[in-house]
Amino acid sequence: MDFTWWCDHILAIVNRSGVVMLIDILSGSIVPEEDHAYFLPVLERALKYKGCVFLLASQSSKEGDALHVGSTEELHQTDWIIEDRPNQFHLSRFLWHLVSFTEKTVPEMYSILISKKKYQSALDFADSHRLDKDEVLKSQWLNSSHGVNEIKNILSNIKDKNFVLSECIDRIGVTEDAVKALLDYGLRITDHHKFSEVDDDNSSKVWNLRLARLQILQFRDRLETYLGINMGRFSVQEYSKFRIMPVNEAAISLAESGKIGALNLLFKRHPYSLSLFMLEILAAIPETVPVQMYGQLLPGRSPPSGFAVRQDDWVECEKMVHFINASVKNHDILIQVKTEPFVKHFHGFSWPSIDELSNWYTNRARVMDDFSGQLDNCLSLLEFALRKGISELQPFHHDVLYLNQIIYSNDDDSEMGFSMNLAKWLELSDYEKFKFLLKGVKEENVTERLHNRAIPFLCEKFRKVSLLGNVTVSDCTNRNIEESFLVRWLKDTSEENRLDICLVVIEEGCRNFQSNDYFKTEVEAADCALQCIYLSTVLDKWSTMAAILSKVSQIQDGASQVEDLERRLKIAEGHIEAGRLLAFYQVPKPLNFFLGAQSDEKGVKQIIRLILSKFIRRQPSRSDSEWASMWRDMQYLREKAFPFLDREYILTEFCRGLLKAGKFSLARNYLKGTSSVALASEKAESLVIQAAREYFFSASSLSCSEIWKARECLNLYPSSGNVKAEADIIDALTAKLPNLGVNILPMQFRQIKDPMEIIKMAITNQSGAYFHVDELIEVARLLGLRSADDISAVEEAIAREAAVSGDLQLAFDLCLGLARKGHGTVWDLCAAIARGPALDNMDVDSRKQLLGFALSHCDEESIGELLHAWKDLDMQGQCEILMISTETNPSKFSVEGSSLNSLPNQSFQNILDVNGCFQEFDGIGDDNQDVHLQKARDVLSIVAKTLAIGDRTDWASILTENGKVLSFAASQLPWLIELSKKGEHHRKISTGKQYLNIRTQAVVTILCWLARNGFAPRDNLIASLAESIMEPPVTEEEDIMGCSYLLNLVDAFNGVEIIEEQLKIRKDYQEICSIMSVGMAYSLLHNSGLKTDPSHRRELLKRRFKEKHASPSSDDMDKLGKVQSSFWREWKLKLEAQKRLTEHSRALEKIIPGVETERFLSRDSIYIENVVISLIESVKLERKHILKDILKLVDTYDLNCTERCYCVT
Missing domain, CATH: 1.20.50 (Pheromone ER-1)
Structure with a gap:
């Protein structure tokens, strides 16, 4: 099987079946599988350390029997499973295999033991391996409770003094004894570096130890202070903050919390450190805390003596001070090393100055009042300050005391009811404070309040300044001189219209100037009284004002001797009576109105008129005696209050009021003037007219009483022309216009700006009203339309209405008269009547007169039309003159077969107005039309050559298109041609200023007709006209005219024949000379202007005859010699020779x-x-x-x- 050291004392054994057992070799027991803490460290450490770490990789048996090295992620996953859910897996379910081996050094094992807090094992391990035990002791100390035993058993055995000293400074025990033991131990280990024992040791380590001793001393002092202020109760957290906190901040914190006892203790234990911050600390005490509680802390004029401070330590010496000042820059360290003895010896005791103390007490009092509103506290604070010798606060104390008296006044009748804080009170000026002392006073208590509060305050604050006596009335309310508070208060009170209080104060102040302090001088009292009554705006206290003046007027010493003051008093008395009068007449004004009345003369005049207006409207109406009394009052007002008003103005307004009131008989007397003033006749007349107009224009009907009053007003001055004009208007509106059917109310008449509108209304109001021409003109005169232009305008309006109504005869008569007057605006009506139907007494001359007038005044657009009409009338007039002169009729000479022959009585106007193209021959058959047109054309060809208009030469088309031309050519033209051929008509007839014979007049008429219709006349017609003009007897002007006609001849030699014929038949010398001059001019013009147009030749002729009988110039002769034709040169020379012979014969006959x-x-x-x-x-x-x-x-x-x-x- 496999095995390895799992950790220092655990062996891991793995059998073939994959079961892992962990055996603790120290105890010989198997580690339970649930103790996952033994697995986790190794699994984590496997990834961090190189080398021989015994690491087992596992794989679940469910995934296969094959063993292989798992990846890192799988290992982490296994750790997580084991750590979070250890009970869900059994180690026997995993397959393990060896990954690597690792080994541990002695220091590592020593560190592991220390970190595992196996302090005894670590000590034993250190003994066995001869290691330093400080690391174990330090770890054991750091993980201990830091009590007294730990200090004795652990800390005292640590050899590292720096560590020990840092622990003594920084470590705070959990109990008071532990803290003291640590601090005492720190003092013991630093006591070996005294300046006397270690000489010349300037190493930084030594100085750091000394700084640490200062810190420990400071922490011990703070501990004692902390225990004192907390009454023996210890808290690690609170003490840890307190010992490093600046002592002033701690004091402020105690002050803010209201811990006065603790704060007192702090001041006793740290007096020198807190002296600089004393005022700041005291200001932090809540304002609601009674001052008596911390009165012993309040500073006085001088600092207290005898502070109990601990005995100095050896390190608290001058050398340490120098080192700290030179080397220590950390602010926190500086705070921790400056112990109280240190501050005492090297910084001393700081005490605020008197100014600083005064300011602090003042600000503290204000803040207390602002935040708490406890004025009693403020007052107590200031009393403490005064008892501590700060007398500079005496005025401020008085201010607060006065405010306290005002707020907590016990007057039953006081109605002040106000809130005032100290800050606002101090911001007030002394005068405003004085006003507050008298706020809410009444007549009953004002004297008492003055004696008890205001006057003492006044005497304490300021000395009264005497007023200047030489002050005029006009500036009594606006002066820049010093005044006492009482005078200013009286003026403010009068502005509030409380004159009753002013009366009481002035009366009290005037009783005895020596026994009271109301007024400094009598002049001041009198001036104050004047200012009070003028500043008041009350309108019903005239008796009170008079009483105030009476109190002042009783002064005997000094005031009555001032002339200016006497004058002001008299003026004021007059103003009071004037104000009483204005109030009586319901126009009240304040007394100060009279001071500035002169600058508002317009406003004063309005007041006078308002008085009269209200007096008039009073019911019942006033009697004559009341009006007389009012006249006296008006005179008094002018004399006392308004002397700048003219007496005549007052009388004028009074008379105006009498007229408005209907007192005409009384007004008649006053209009004549009074004993003091006379009224000019022009103004009196103007007043009467204005009053009459007001009555008249206020009339609601034409029969109401206002009309009668207006007439009565005007009857006061019946002889005046202006008055008569007003009466004419009344007569016109009330009598004349109603007869014409026009009823206009006076107010309507007033709104009509132009009286002509009324005349037009009268003309058009009723049918046939225009017949009353004289009545209408009379109404116009009554309404003021008296000028010639106005009368013409009235006649024009009548004429237009007559024309609209169809009465053309009346319109014609009026237009004819207007045309003679030159009334140009009626030109359009004149033109219409002149072109209208025939009327009685309307001949051609009348029509021409109207048309000529219309032409001279018409607009540009109408000139052409009116000019054609005038030419038609002129042609008609010429024909009628010829008919009358010759007693012939055109019908006898008309074309045979023309329809005009059957109309012997047809007027020339109708003939001239024919507009048909061929309507006059409608009764003629188509076969004879050409015959008649040919005859008319033959007649026309006798006098006309061809058409002058464009290229039109077809006379037939012209005759058929223009009925007027055809009518005249068929009727009048044969007759005129016949008259122009008869030679026996040699008598001349009158046509305006010219006198022509009948033959000439006929020729002129034919030429006019030809020119108008665009026909060119034949030369024989022009020559006939010239012969008629130049026929002897003749003037030079007629010869010039005849020559001008001759210039229009196509064949100029016909003119030569006529001139030579005149030379033969003339006998008179002047006539002969005249025709010769004409002949020479004629020849000269034909040579010089042969190719010029007629207008140019006329200009040449005009310029030539301006030279009259002047001989031809050399230039003319040269020009004449250059002419191609020699006929005119020879003919001119012939004429000159004949002229010389004639002149010579004239001279012989004269001799x-x-x-x-x-x-x-x-x-x-x-x-x-x-x-x-x-x-x-x-x-x-x-x-x-x-x-x-x-x-x-x-x-x-x-x-x-x-x-x-x-x-x-």
Whole structure:
């Protein structure tokens, strides 16, 4: 069979059947199979160690008989099965085989024994193998209870002193005695390194031992302190924390838990360590703890004396201090090595300064009040501080004491009911504290409260500052000077409208200034009284205000001698009476309103008007005596309160109120003025008009009483023009307009901005209303439409309504008048009437007048249409003039067979309005249509050459398409042609400003018709017109006009013939010169403007005749010489020669009347000499001025009469 050492004292035996037995060779017993702890270590160790480890691998018999080495995972699996479920498997079920052998060394076996805590076996093993026993003792100590016996038996036998010392420092026994024994043993083993015994030993090991001794001393002191504060009760956990905790933190923890006794003990045992943290520790005491419980701990002005501290150890010396300061940097170590004697000798005792103590007590008191609300505790704290000598807290103590008095006041009548903590109280200013002392006072207890609390507080805090006396009324409520608390409180009280309290205080303060501290001076009291009454906004305490002033006015010493103060008092008295009056008239205002009234003049005026308005509305209505009393009150108000208001304004508003109240007779008297003020007539008139308007516009009907009142108002000034205008409006609305069927209420009239709307309403309200032209115009005048433009607008509205209603005759009459007035907006109606049907008294001139007016005022879009209509009327007018002048009828000359012949009475307007294309010949058969068209075309060809419009030359189509052209060509044109051919019509007729003969007028009419319809006139027609114009007698302007007509001739030589004919028939010199000038201009224009258009030639003619009789310039002559045709040059030279002869003949006739100019010009020398000699003889005796002309004449004709002329000269 197989066998191996399973562990140190167990042998594993395996038989052939696979049964494994573990035999403990020490006891000789078989290890039970259930003890799986013997199997697990070896199975685990097999994978970790190399070498000779006896390891058995097993395999379940169920899997086969073959034995093989299992894998590592299988071994682990086997371990797990054996460890977790050992009872489920039996070792006999596994097959085993040897894997390897291993061996154990002596140290390994020694370590195994120690780890197995077989300390005796380990000691024996150490003895047998001569090993160090410290390892066994250390393990035994570490696994012991660390009691006193263990210290004696185990720890004391350990040779490793570092281990022993660390255990003395770090190990805490389970009992008090064990802890003390450990600490004492630590002190014993460190006592061998004193500075006196070991000289010059500066090794780190020695210093570390000394540091360890300091730690042990500190832990022993802490143990004693811990046992003291816990009254002998020991707890390992609590002590372990306490001994390493900074002592100040421990003290704070005790303070927070309210353990005052323990805290007191801590302060006694560690006074030097806690001195720096004393205030912090005391502040940690709960605020609810009564101060009496820890009063002995509270610091005083100086530190206490006589602290009991243990005797110094040898290590607590100066050398150790230097070492610690130089080498130890660990904060925790520093805390553990600074024992109380150490701190005492080398740090001393620290005590807070007075300021620090004062601040701490102050903050502590505030915190106590904030967190607990126990003001008594705060007060007790401060009393302890004062007893301990901190007198600097005296003011703060007083503040807390005053607050305590306020809160715990026992006044039965007090109504304060407020909460105030100390922090808020201290944040208050001294004045606010003063106010709190007087909070809730009434008239009955204000004096007592002042004497008992407020005045003492005032005297303690501040000295009162005297007020400046030279202060005006206007700034009595807004000054930047110091005031006593009492004055400020009185002002605040007056702002709360508690004037009764102010009265009591001022009355008490004015009794005796020497015996009380209310007011410093009499001036201060008086000024305070003034400020109080002006700061109050009460509206019903006028008697109280007067009483306050009366108390001040009784002062005799000093105050009455201040002039400014007296003035202010008088002003205040006047303001009080004025306020009483405003309240009486139901317009109450606070007294301070009067101080700033001057800056709000508008508001004051509104108040005056409001007083009057409310006085008027009172029922029953006021009598004349009450109105008179009110007038006196208004004067008093102006004098005492509102001196900046004008007297005239007051009278104006008062009169306005009388008028509104219906007191017309009383208003008449006041409007004339009073003894103190007079009212200007213009303002009085304006007042009357305004009042009348208010009455009138407030009328609910046209027959109510307000209408009568409005009339009565206006009757106060019946002669005024403005008043009469208002009365006219009332008459128009109440009388005139209702007669026209228009009822407009005054309020409706007020909303109508333009009175013209009312007129239009009257015109259109009833059918036929437009007939009443005069009445409508009268209403318009009453309504203020009095200007010529306004009347024209009214007539226009009437005319339009008449036209809409079909009364064209009235519309025509009105439009004709409006056209004469130049009322341009009616142009459209004028145009419509002018183009409408015939009316009585409407002739062509009237139509033309209306159309001409419409043309001069119409818009751009209507110009063309109206111009055509005007031309039609002009043509009709010309024909009618010719008919009247010649007493002929166009029908006698119309084309034979035309339907117009059967309409002898047809008007020219109807003829001109024909729009049919061929409707006038509807009664003619188709066979004769061409004949009649040919006749009309023949008549037209007499005066027209061809069409001027485009390329259209087919007159037949024009005649058939345009009925107007055909009608005129068939009816009027033959008649006009006949008139233009008759030469006996030489008398001139009037057409506007021109006077033309009948023949000329007929030609002009034909030309106008041709031009309008686009026909080009023949030259003989134009020449006929020019001859008619230039027919003597003629003016220069008529010659120019005739020349302008001649320029339109196609054949210019026809013009030459006409001009030469005029030269032959004219006898007058001026006319001859005029026609010659025209002829020369005509020739010049034809040469220079031969190829220009007619408009250009007209411009040339116009510019030419501006030069009148100026001779042609050299440029003109040169231009004339360059013309291709020589006819115009020769003809012009001929005309110039004729003109020179004419001028010469004119000069001869002027010198020698009755001379035969032909013989002179033919140079008949005998005749010329005889005439000149006889002329000389006739002037010998007269010495006339013509002798120079005679001499010139003699020289011109080379006569031998020079000597006679000189003799005569």
